[in-house]
Amino acid sequence: MNYKLTIIFFLKVLHLSMGIDYDGWLNIKMEHSLNCENGKYCNRGTISIKSIRTGTSVIDQITFGRTHIDELKELAEMDGFYSIRTICTSADNKETEFLSSVKAQDFLNSGLSDVISAWVLPSGAVMAINFQVDNSSQALVLGSNNYKIHSNFYLRYVEQAPVPDTASYIQKLEREREAREKGELKDNRSFLAKYWMYIVPIAIFVMISGATNPEQAPQGAR
Template sequence: MHFQSLAVILSLGLVNYAACIDYDGWLNIKIEHSLNCGTEKYCPRGNIALKSIRAGAAVVDQIHFNKGHIQALKNLAEIDSFYTIRTLVTSAENSKGTEFFSSVKAKAFLGNGLSDVINAWVLPNGAVIAVSFQVTNASQPLSLESGTQKINSNFYLRYVEQAPVPDTATYIQKLEREREAREKGDLKDNKSFLAKYWMYIVPIAIFVMISGASNPEPAAQGAR
């Protein structure tokens, strides 16, 4: 198979992305698809290699689709089925690799001239938690003049910011200090009477109002 090498530079927020990554090292993403694979369920479609996650520069090698690939894709499109890719992500910290699956409608992939976007979602520690595959929005019909078709791919690393972790230890220490202060009498309870006992007062008030509404006082009789 003939492979085409594409050097893809991440242009969207590359400086900010690099500053958010704590880990740096190599990353490799092997791409397979379920198209024209013969007896195999998945067969090679290409590879994405990064020497540095921080730098974000990737080299994408991909096969050209032949007539067999295009016909298999058209067969999927006729039944409104999906075109699926499987990616295996390996790195210096994960030599065994992590597997991800992603699919798009075959009709959409054909209608956009085999143009797609592959995103790798990365945590600050450099771990890839997802690889997504989607078609572009612009319509680029296939040129049927040649026997092979080029896959037009854009690859991006996407930074995933982790949610803040609650500072449980500090909160427990604060509660402990307040408890010790109450035991020593240093901490005064400045709550009002209503703030302290509202849970008792409110039910009584509601009961009184309901009783007054259901048992109205009889109207005074007029003087004779």
């Protein structure tokens, strides 16, 4: 048993689970724009995630035939895109749709290998799903009747930025204003801190006056 790999996997799972407030299943239906008889998109496969915390997934995809490859080659000749639509369904029965695309030529050059990433908030809501070509794969070898899609799926955690407590800050300002009006709030600032806005203009005026009207040097005795 490779203990090093086990420890790395445990740490990744721990990091993800600490950032996720919600756990539940997630199903991602994948559709693409190749060899579709009716409509623009047709079935490509599914990704099933049993637990958002662990990110464990099962990918089930169709096998490409010669018709799929021919359409990809036609798109590649036109410098076109291979489009994918994903429909996410979560445990709370919410459906979210995302669109993504990659260059058809790049997809062929990768040997039908892509990387699928789902970006999830701590609440469990899916914010985005995108497809990228796996550039480390080898080009597709033509001449077969069946071509398998090679996909790697990653569930990525999105950290939310802290939200400022605007309501509490406004209430604090209101309390300070009411206290000043009632005379309950004492101003313990120094003299300079209280009246600097009056002192600074006067000091600048004096400096400017001294620079424009220098005293003439006394004349020497004759």
